[in-house]
Amino acid sequence: MARLGFSSGSRKIVVVGSAASGKTTLVQKYVGGTPPSEYQQTFGAELFVKNTNEGKKHSLQIWCCGGHERYRALLDQFYIEANVVLVCFDMQSLASFQEVTFWYNEAKRTVPDASVILVGTKADDLDSSIVKIQDAMKVSKDWGIDFRTVSAKTNANVDDLFDLVITKL
Ligand SMILES: Nc1nc2c(ncn2[C@@H]2O[C@H](COP(=O)(O)OP(=O)(O)OP(=O)(O)O)[C@@H](O)[C@H]2O)c(=O)[nH]1
Ligand SMILES: [Mg+2]
Numbered sequence: 001m002a003r004l005g006f007s008s009g010s011r012k013i014v015v016v017g018s019a020a021s022g023k024t025t026l027v028q029k030y031v032g033g034t035p036p037s038e039y040q041q042t043f044g045a046e047l048f049v050k051n052t053n054e055g056k057k058h059s060l061q062i063w064c065c066g067g068h069e070r071y072r073a074l075l076d077q078f079y080i081e082a083n084v085v086l087v088c089f090d091m092q093s094l095a096s097f098q099e100v101t102f103w104y105n106e107a108k109r110t111v112p113d114a115s116v117i118l119v120g121t122k123a124d125d126l127d128s129s130i131v132k133i134q135d136a137m138k139v140s141k142d143w144g145i146d147f148r149t150v151s152a153k154t155n156a157n158v159d160d161l162f163d164l165v166i167t168k169l
Pocket of ligand 1: 017018019020021022023024025026037038039040041042043065066067068121122123124150151152153154
């Protein structure tokens with residue numbers, strides 16, 4: 001049966017995390033768009049669509065949510081019927097890593113059955129990351145979820161991350 005508001009075969013992915021952690025840039029890279037040269041915050045949330053033939057044919061509806069505090073009260077509606085939630089943080093920002101607990105709890109509260117993946121963004125050069133990869137691995141292990149690092153700048157692991165997403169659908 002088709003899910004409410006989605007055509008048969010379409011799947012919903014929600015991308016959350018701190019402001020300026022690189023969510024929109026990551027999604028734009030994946031869908032084949034050109035990220036803006038300067039930071040432009042997402043107002044509320046923005047929808048991206050990607051058709052894929054990986055495994056089964058899917059139309060991925062990727063909702064990229066604005067991370068600024070002022071949008072948080074609005075975001076509940078965007079989680080509805082999500083299949084996968086990407087909880088993102090910036091590997092160059094301890095503050096964004098500290099916020100992942102908030103975003104993970106929001107995902108569990110709003111869509112308890114969705115798969116959650118912890119995503120460390122801006123992993124352009126892992127050796128110089130401020131957030132230690134072991135610390136992120138520990139958090140993901142405690143929560144029993146997958147963890148991946150990506151760089152939209154170097155394109156490292158971007159497609160691999162979404163290949164993992166597709167395995168969860
Ligand atoms: N070095 C580096 N910078 C990145 C990377 N991805 C994004 N950025 C930069 O980080 C800034 C924020 O990127 P956005 O993708 O707009 O961040 P966001 O998480 O969507 O921000 P909000 O919409 O406000 O929540 C921009 O200046 C990007 O160019 C990356 O992989 N490496
Ligand atoms: Mg954004």
